[in-house]
Amino acid sequence: MACDNRRLRILELIKKNSVGKQEQLVELLNAEGFNVTQATVSRDINELNLKKVKENGSFRYVQTTREEIVGDDKTATIFRQTVLSVVANGNLVIIKTLAGSANAVCAIIDSFELAGVFGTIAGDDCIFIAADPAVAVDIATRFSSYLTTDASGARK
Numbered sequence: 498m499a500c501d502n503r504r505l506r507i508l509e510l511i512k513k514n515s516v517g518k519q520e521q522l523v524e525l526l527n528a529e530g531f532n533v534t535q536a537t538v539s540r541d542i543n544e545l546n547l548k549k550v551k552e553n554g555s556f557r558y559v560q561t562t563r564e565e566i567v568g569d570d571k572t573a574t575i576f577r578q579t580v581l582s583v584v585a586n587g588n589l590v591i592i593k594t595l596a597g598s599a600n601a602v603c604a605i606i607d608s609f610e611l612a613g614v615f616g617t618i619a620g621d622d623c624i625f626i627a628a629d630p631a632v633a634v635d636i637a638t639r640f641s642s643y644l645t646t647d648a649s650g651a652r653k
Contacts, residue, residue: 501578503531504541505601508560511547512604517556560608572605576643583644585637590626592640599624611636 503526510516510525519538526533549556579598584591594602603619613632618625628636
């Protein structure tokens with residue numbers, strides 16, 4: 498679980514900061530209390546399928562594009578491990594997460610650039626998605642599909 502929390506934090510960090518080197522990511526994570534090495538960060542970057550892009554003359558890590566992420570097994574895994582419930586109510590989709598996970602999950606949701614979504618807001622353990630009422634149920638259904646269970650009732 499610590500690995501998943503660290504990886505979720507990496508996604509937040511690369512979104513908010515221009516991180517172009519693994520060493521930068523190591524420093525940022527260690528400053529936040531994650532005891533990581535460059536080798537650990539390298540594995541995380543690989544697992545998250547991050548890529549470097551050239552931006553304003555320098556390189557930075559970015560999350561893969563929406564087309565590459567939608568339906569991705571890693572996204573589904575993160576959702577299964579951190580999201581507790583997904584409900585649509587009118588034009589809102591409400592997602593309950595484990596404490597401390599909402600911002601990272603919200604960053605993933607924002608990366609989808611979903612049609613009909615007007616905006617998202619995350620607290621510590623809850624995300625509100627303001628959407629066109631015509632698509633809110635579809636969005637909730639889509640995210641709920643990541644939380645599927647096996648025959649025994651346990652999450653896959």
